[in-house]
Amino acid sequence: MTTDDTGRMPPPLHHSVDALLAHERALPAQPEMARARILARAREALRATALATVSPRVVPFRVRRYLFASAAGVALLAGAAAAYQMVRRPLSPLPTGKRAPGILQEPPSGPPSVEPTAAPKPAREIALAATTPAVRVAPAKAAFSGRRTSLVARPDGGLRELALLTRARQSDARGDYASVLSVAAEHLRSYPTGRLSEEREVLRVKALVGLGRGGEARYVAAQFRHQFPRSVLLQKVDDMLASLP
């Protein structure tokens, strides 16, 4: 104890209390049974720890630092590449008639002749649905078909795409398969990866079959099977092909 300590040290205990603490300073021995029990528990814990411990591979800190830096660099590059893809894709022109490879796609400037003449009419929609029930594809079903659809919400909520397909269905109902092919081609140009592309392809097969162009129908059907291997409309397409001579 230093001299400074002596100055700060509080006054000593009363001698009777100090004598009491002297008894407390002598440690009472624990009963042998309790002692053995406690030590056995400690040994058991050590044994369990030894069994549970898998010696880890010791990697030097320097190596770990390089590994971490490499991983961070790779992650950074991947993120930059993904961001570049997202920015660049919409600017590159899409080849006509092919599926867009990117996930982002700008909505088309708009087919010039669609909107004024093809506004959806609910009553007629219902009637058309009754005439062509097999080719109506719910969006939920399309989601299971494994295709990629545009992640960008279209400003028109998909009404223009629906209008095109409605025209195709109307032509199909009339038996005007040439018109069906024309509208389907227009749809393909405008919405190569649209939500209704699965239904469009089925209409194309149906129109080609109706026109007796079996070779083309089989080709389009093969493409359809490749693009939508889990489509619920595959059976319908097979039935159409089966009807070919």
Place this chain on the structure above:
Amino acid sequence: MSPSTIDDSCLGAYQRELDYLIRTLQRLGVNPADVEDLAHEVFLILRRTWHTYDPTRPLRPYLFGIAFRVAATHRRRHWREVPFAIVDGPDRAPCPDQALETSRARALALAALHRIPVPRRAVLVMHDIDEIPVHEVAATLAIPIFTVYSRLRKARRELETAVAQLQKGSVIR
């Protein structure tokens, strides 16, 4: 140093200081029914931190630091619990007069200690009972040295008051 060597040295130290550890836990107010469990917790922590212990320094302050924190955690966790039917078994060993006197003195000291709040009690126990230097107490409890002095001053006053009250015939806990 291999793990088994560390285990052996840690277990050996624990075995040597077991009486001290048990008594320390009792002084810190741990319920007798929980003493063994907390001693085991102290051992597990001791084993986990054994590589940080400097063997050139005395073990008791180090052990006290662990026991103090374990007891404080236990108290925080269980302060709401109401124990029941915990009765110390009678000591069946032969009890000569001197041993009886010692036993009474210890019981009185322990009861008086329990009347002191734990932060001050820890300082008093470390310095006045375990005879650990003040700077070591400060380092172990992670408090400034002046706090140790002030706590010690107040704890001594409280201890004297408690002993006086208990000796006057108050109920011993």
